[in-house]
Amino acid sequence: MKYRAVKGMQDILPPDVHVWQALEAAACRVFSLYGYQEIRFPVLEHTEVFTRSIGETSDIVEKEMYTFEDKGGRSVTMRPEGTAPIVRAYIQNGMHNLPSPQKVYYMGPMFRYERPQKGRLRQFHQIGAEAFGSPGPEIDAELIAMLHAFLEEAGLGGLQVELNSIGCPECRPGYRQALLDFFADKREGLCPDCQRRYEQNPLRILDCKVPRCIELRQGAPVVSEHLCEGCREHFSSVKSLLELMQIPYKLNPEMVRGLDYYRRTTFEITSEHLGSQNAVAAGGRYDGLVKEFGGAEVPAIGFAVGMERLVALTGDASARAPVPDVFIATLGDRAGREAMKMAHELRQEGLWVELAYGQGSLKSQLRRAGKLGARHAAIIGDDELDRGVFNWKDLEREGSGEADLSSVRGFFAERLRQD
Numbered sequence: 001m002k003y004r005a006v007k008g009m010q011d012i013l014p015p016d017v018h019v020w021q022a023l024e025a026a027a028c029r030v031f032s033l034y035g036y037q038e039i040r041f042p043v044l045e046h047t048e049v050f051t052r053s054i055g056e057t058s059d060i061v062e063k064e065m066y067t068f069e070d071k072g073g074r075s076v077t078m079r080p081e082g083t084a085p086i087v088r089a090y091i092q093n094g095m096h097n098l099p100s101p102q103k104v105y106y107m108g109p110m111f112r113y114e115r116p117q118k119g120r121l122r123q124f125h126q127i128g129a130e131a132f133g134s135p136g137p138e139i140d141a142e143l144i145a146m147l148h149a150f151l152e153e154a155g156l157g158g159l160q161v162e163l164n165s166i167g168c169p170e171c172r173p174g175y176r177q178a179l180l181d182f183f184a185d186k187r188e189g190l191c192p193d194c195q196r197r198y199e200q201n202p203l204r205i206l207d208c209k210v211p212r213c214i215e216l217r218q219g220a221p222v223v224s225e226h227l228c229e230g231c232r233e234h235f236s237s238v239k240s241l242l243e244l245m246q247i248p249y250k251l252n253p254e255m256v257r258g259l260d261y262y263r264r265t266t267f268e269i270t271s272e273h274l275g276s277q278n279a280v281a282a283g284g285r286y287d288g289l290v291k292e293f294g295g296a297e298v299p300a301i302g303f304a305v306g307m308e309r310l311v312a313l314t315g316d317a318s319a320r321a322p323v324p325d326v327f328i329a330t331l332g333d334r335a336g337r338e339a340m341k342m343a344h345e346l347r348q349e350g351l352w353v354e355l356a357y358g359q360g361s362l363k364s365q366l367r368r369a370g371k372l373g374a375r376h377a378a379i380i381g382d383d384e385l386d387r388g389v390f391n392w393k394d395l396e397r398e399g400s401g402e403a404d405l406s407s408v409r410g411f412f413a414e415r416l417r418q419d
């Protein structure tokens with residue numbers, strides 16, 4: 001084969017695509033109950049949108065962005081995530097003038113030049129949500145509850161909400177210093193990236209995947225123990241609201257997220273069935289980002305679900321694939337023409353109709369109907385046409401017979417309604 005998809009990028013084919021469609025529909029359904037509306041934004045952004053927000057020292061910006069110069073010599077980047085572009089869109093479109101909070105959701109492809117492995121692709125898909133304009137813990141708890149409801153609607157059990165607060169600009173400097181003190185005599189042993197992170201952003205060391213760094217950070221100070229009064233209160237309200245709504249969670253004081261924009265509440269939804277890439281969804285508060293982008297002081301929070309990981313957890317796709325309502329098998333040219341008309345009419349009734357297109361014996365046509373899982377067959381030949389009738393067969397249950405051609409529209413619609 002001459003051409004293959006680009007490494008780390010996948011085709012999504014039937015029947016798997018039905019699982020995707022069901023998940024996307026579930027997201028629209030559930031998110032709208034919480035007042036979230038869809039936003040669509042470009043796949044390409046000016047590179048700075050990401051470098052300024054995700055952080056110069058994050059893995060994404062350091063190594064993983066698909067960045068190139070366009071023909072006008074501008075540096076553009078294929079979106080590695082949705083939050084930064086949405087902040088850009090929020091400001092550019094004056095959404096801060098709309099009633100607050102503004103709640104949006106999105107779905108679509110993201111691009112990161114990572115080492116492809118199970119659960120990690122270079123083009124992957126996210127369903128995400130962001131809420132702008134509310135600083136209070138209520139929106140944090142509501143957003144996490146919404147994510148939980150979506151994952152339940154998707155039929156996923158055995159998931160764990162992991163929760164943390166990573167503080168704000170008031171308490172971060174104290175924590176930063178505590179980390180610098182802790183790593184001062186371990187610095188030489190860290191990987192080259194982390195030696196640089198020590199200078200620039202020591203929090204990143206806690207997110208490094210190099211085994212030696214993981215070892216060296218055992219016993220490092222945890223952020224939740226360095227929160228200021230405001231962050232502590234905010235966090236404790238988030239927790240108590242989650243308890244009120246009976247959303248189970250587990251505190252994970254070691255969770256620091258891989259993107260720089262987070263403040264206060266952060267969370268991940270993990271599954272033990274996913275191996276090392278175990279986060280199905282992740283998110284948190286990013287109160288400073290709108291201002292950082294030149295907008296007003298607008299607090300915000302959001303999350304993104306990794307679709308491929310979600311799909312991997314939902315099991316056998318073929319069981320969910322829809323099947324045709326009626327398969328029309330024909331014998332002879334006249335019947336083939338009549339089948340086109342019949343199919344057209346039945347489709348106008350809202351039925352899924354498959355045709356044989358004049359191919360094969362009656363037996364092989366019916367075999368194809370069986371393979372497709374069609375629920376009913378209509379069979380027509382010259383003899384039936386002369387008598388103005390068609391033969392029908394219920395392929396799911398026993399039953400067959402003859403009916404008037406003129407009644408075909410109502411006939412199948414009625415039978416399918418009875419099912």
Ligand code: HAM
Nearest residue numbers: 081083120121124279280281282283284302303304306
């Ligand atoms: P993130 O943790 O980078 O957060 O990604 C969110 C989810 O996307 C991950 O938990 C994972 O399921 C999925 N994911 C990430 N990278 C890959 C990959 N290479 N292959 C497959 N799946 C992947 C964000 O993107 C933030 N924008 C979330 C957010 C929204 N925070 C606030 N608002």
